[in-house]
Amino acid sequence: MRDLGTGFAHLLKGQRWVVRHPRWWAFGLLPGLVALVLYLGAVVSLVAWSGDLARWATPFADGWNADGRGTLRVVVAVLLVCGGLLLAVVTFTAVTLVLGQPxxxxxxxRVERMEGGAPDAPRRSPAQQFGSAIRDGLASVLLAAGFGVLLFVAGFLPLVGQTVVPAIGVCVSGFFLTEQLAGVALDRRGLTFRQRVRLLRARLWLALGFGAPLALLFLVPFVAVVAMPGGVAGGTLLARELVPPAAPQGPGEQGPGQRGPGQRGQDDSDEPQGSPSAVTSSGE
Known part of the structure; x- marks a missing residue:
């Protein structure tokens, strides 16, 4: 249970990090804004068509009396919308990470370098990195969707479906949010999707402490966009706890990406790489 508080602390630290570095927060907002527009359109369409979908899914109820048929289809429509929102929470991060991979x-x-001991970037082309992000995101979404189907069916159970199932849904969403957000840094450490899932499952309370509160926040679309850069920063800090950076090899020696106190490198500017002000500064 101690890990629960540790995971939540990493979530708060990540949000504090982007508050202290507003340029990086603004830099990380762009992919989330694009994804938000796409998801809002999908959710509005689902709500608008939920009644028709419920009728299509329950043809066996056509011969029921009006009250029974109407009640069943309202329940099915509500479950469809709730299931769609759950899927949106889980997939929003994966889609946003794919769109905003660079x-x-x-x-x-940047977070790793400021904390010290940043691992070397994987030697892959941009196309390979993008393909890896799509593959891992798809694997995460499909696995989460499998849990979503089970929870959708369990939602029909009396009492349990209205109390226990939503709580489990938040935990499932939180676990996969943690995998996706910490996965950016864990991928730099050479961990595959399966290895990341096993690692987080071994520290389940840590993953839930970080991801479950974030899953609740992500139910509010605009909050999801605002909190996304801090989620990546917090996920990076979480990854450093799961797989600590390598220590220097000896006195005065520094590993890749490490610098001593007071040392600054070419990439130590607080400007995001590729931002207009960073390009201007480098040209002066």
Whole structure:
């Protein structure tokens, strides 16, 4: 249970990090804003068509009396919308990370360098990195969707479906949010999707302490966008706890990406790489 508080602390530290570095927060907002527009359109469409979908899914109720048929289809429509929102919470992060892969790679690397002991970036082309992000995101979404189907069915159980199932749904969403957000930094450490899931499952309370509160926040669309850069920063800090950076090899020696106190490198500017002000500064 101690890990529960530790995970929540990393979530808060990540949000504090982007508050102290507003340029990086603004830099990380862009992919989330694009994803938000896409998801709002999908959710509005689901709500508008939920009644028709409920009728399509329950043809066996056509011969029931009006009250029974109406009640069943309202319940099914509500479950469809709730299931869609759950799926949106789980997939929003994955889709946003794919859209903003270069943005969040830079953000995670910046957090690592400021904390010390940043691992070397994987030697892959941008196309390979993008393909890996799509593959891992799809695997995460499909696995979460499998849990979502089970929870959707369990939602029909009396009492349990209205109390226990929503709580489990938040935990499932939180676990996969943690995997996706910490995955940016864990991928730099060479961990595959399966290895990341096993690692987080071994520290389940840590993953839930970080991801479950974030899953609740992400139920509010605009909050999801605002909190996304801090989520990546917090996920990077969480990854450093799960797989600590390598220590220097000896007195006065520094590993890749490490610098001693007071040392600054070419990439130590607080400007996001590729931002207009960073380009201007480098040209002066």
């Amino acid at each position: 943005f969040y790679e830079s953000l995670a690397e």
